[in-house]
Amino acid sequence: MNRSLTSAILSVASSKFVALILGIIASPLLYRWLGEVDYGAYVTVLSAHSLFMIGVSTPIADGVRKYVAEDRDDPAWERIVVGFYFRLATLLAVLGAGVLGAVTYLGFFEWLWREEFTRYFYVSIALVLTAQYWPFARKTLMGFGLERYSESLKVLFNVSFVAVALPLVYAGYGVVGALLGHILASGLVALIGLVVLHSRQSLRGALETNDGMLPKREMMTFNSLSIVLVFLLMSLYHIDILMLQAMAPADAPGHYKAALVFAEFLWFVPIVLQTVFVHSTSELWSQGKVEQISEVAGRTLRYTCLITAVMALGMAALADVAVPIYWGPGSEPVIAPLLLLLPGAVGFALARPMLAIAQGKGQLRYPIVATGAAAMINLVLNAALIPTHGMHGAAIATSIGYGSMAIFHLWSARKTGFDPITNARYGRVAATTAVAAIPIFLMADALSMPIGIPIVGTVPISVFVVPPAGLLVFLAIAVLCRALELTEIVRVLTEFPEPIGSMARPLCRRLRNADDENRLLRYF
Incomplete structure (x- = not known):
């Protein structure tokens, strides 16, 4: 992989930032338009779907990302790995859709929660199929070190979901409309992702079964352990939602x-x-x-x-x-x-x-x-x-x-x-947090006076001032406490897109020439 770790992180960060912004826009609208009860039902279905997909998707996503990235002497290694996992993805997707259909038909979700959940999970059967292939394409591209492509797929998914789900929910289709947004967005991204992957590594190898050189025992062991690990991890995300839906008032989830x-x-x-x-x-x-x-x-x-x-x-x-x-x-x-x-x-x-x-x-x-x-x-x-x-x-x-x-x-x-x-400086980080908490909370309390904003209404000044001012105060205290060095801040800025990167590079070179931290601080 001929790209720096920092550039890879920034590529992923860009897509995550877009997803964050779209989530900031979409989440409150879904909360308002669906209402507390239906919004709780919607997130419950997504939580159950996420746990169910662990056995369907996790062996593929984690496995292909890990093994494609490994350096092997065999020139056919990447093609054989991609083909093997593509076939496995197809098999698991079909089996998963069949299992979910059978469980829904038997009335499990109606028994566990409420009658309307049967309809929601019938719709989710299609999501099992579409949600299998776009993570496969994305994680394979990541294994090749092509984060600029894999993260574009993530952006496309989030944009597509917002563009489809919000109008459907607003039009009165409720939870089903939101789920259709997931299905159509993931289907579109799966198709485009597989096309991009095919241009990098032909998927014709998916039809070949000559993969005897693969360490299948090692790979299946890793896949099995990944399922266990991800299930435990995802239970931390979702078990509280599922238990609240069954044990608390309907608006609590x-x-x-x-x-x-x-x-x-x-x-x-x-x-x-x-x-x-x-x-x-x-x-x-x-x-x-x-x-x-x-x-x-x-x-x-x-x-x-x-x-x-x-x-x-x-x-x-x-x-x-x-x-x-x-x-x-x-x-x-x-x-x-x-x-x-x-x-x-x-x-x-x-x-x-x-x-x-x-x-x-x-x-x-x-x-x-x-x-x-x-x-x-x-x-x-x-x-x-x-x-x-x-x-x-x-x-x-x-x-x-x-x-x-x-x-x-x-x-x-x-x-x-x-x-x-190693070099974690936990004591200095804790000291920075404790000291910075005082001015940040004082700022929030002192700037509580409201101002009028068109459309939004009255909003306290603290909402606009505290985030940037608090960050600057925190960074200054972090540097003074030696939890963070100025050279580290500038070094990260050099990896940013233009013009930030070009502006930061000369400063980074000058800071590197500083004899010690005291001289560095005097420079500023």
């Missing part, structure tokens, strides 16, 4: 999911890093560069902790005013679960890069144990707290489960063979 959407904004950067690191560190593991992996892990965890900490501070400081503005009138019940979820969301963010690097090695025993321990804590606490405390209990249980991921995956990383503590 909708409010709770709205809180989760806010909390999951913290994962923007960690998800980008996790997406890139599986195949990027797979290459480093295959080359035996363990010290480089530990260095990357430590630096990444430090950046992740800093970024998620400042975002969590901003969300907590602005929650009272931002939630009603974003989700609309009547969304005040979202605030308390959000505040309860934020600490755990930070912990989960720290676990993501460690998990991805361990996945890159292909030895999943310790990541599975670590994730399984967190998933068990999450399941038990949700079962204990939801019946008595509803969505607040779910938020407490999930936050504890999320937070435990950081502790368990630190243990897993060391057992796997790399040290994520």
